[in-house]
Amino acid sequence: MGITAPRRLALAPLVAAALLVATVGWQLGNQPAASADTTTTTTVNAGPSTISQPTATGNPSDYSSQLERCYTAPNYPLSGSNPILSEPLTTAFTSNAPLSAYAMFTGSQWYGTWRFVFTNRSSTAFSVDCAVIIFRAASGSDAHSYANQSTYGHPQQDYVEVPRGDSTSFYIVRLGFHDVPLSQRTVYAGQTFTYQFGGVPSSAVTLDQMRDSIRFTADLTLAGNTDLVKKYGTNRLTN
Secondary structure, three states: OOOOHHHHHHHHHHHHHHHHHHHHHHHHHOOOOOOOEEEEOOOEEEOOOOOOOOOOOOOOOOOOOHHHOOOOOOOOOOOOOOHHHHOOOOOOOEEOOOEEEEEEEEEOOOOEEEEEEEEEOOOOOEEOOOOEEEEEEEOOOEEEEEEEOOOOOOEEEEEEEEEOOOOEEEEEEEEEEOOOOHHHHEEOOOOEEEEEEEEOOOOOOOHHHHHHOOEEEOOOOOOOOHHHHHHHOOEEEEO
16 A cells, blocks of 8 residues: 555655664764874983982881881971972973983873873983972873883872962972882983873963973982972872
8 A cells, every 4th residue: 555645745854864863873883983192292301411329228118228218208288388389480301310301191182191201311320219300280180100111119209289370280299119129219221210190181281391391300319309398398199
């Protein structure tokens, strides 16, 4: 029995809608899968060509020894404004150790991971224990961590975020190690180590600006860079 003209007219919108859904579904199904965006800066150098650093004595878990000098620390709360807010912006990577550095971002517009990759560009090994890293990045970052080419370790941090009020913040970090052999706190010639963190990207600071804001201070006197963390009011942050 044939379909009368009025019934054919009533079915037309349904047929068109079905064709539209099928077409859109085919188009979406044939789109390439979304992938994380990765951006990397060029590499910059800072610091002297050579380094001199005393060797810490003692053994892991020997808490009274130099080797465990930064395994734990009290918090250093400040009573007033953080002094870093009155300091001029760092616009070129600085270091008291012979390092090269580049920054990279992997993620999307909603969330990603930033990595600062450092390389010992000298022929002398040095320890990164108690080193202080200061940089500027988007406010509200999370999941801060340290990684060496040697996978064993128990890194810890004394840490504070200081918001600037422009969607960026200063981050002050002191690396600390607990129950870790001296060799695993050491960056040998040509070896790399990485500081990384996550968060939501912001147009308030570029990847190049983040790289150029880094101030790296190795502990060259076995004093633990304690004056720096006291100055900026760090708190113990366990990874």
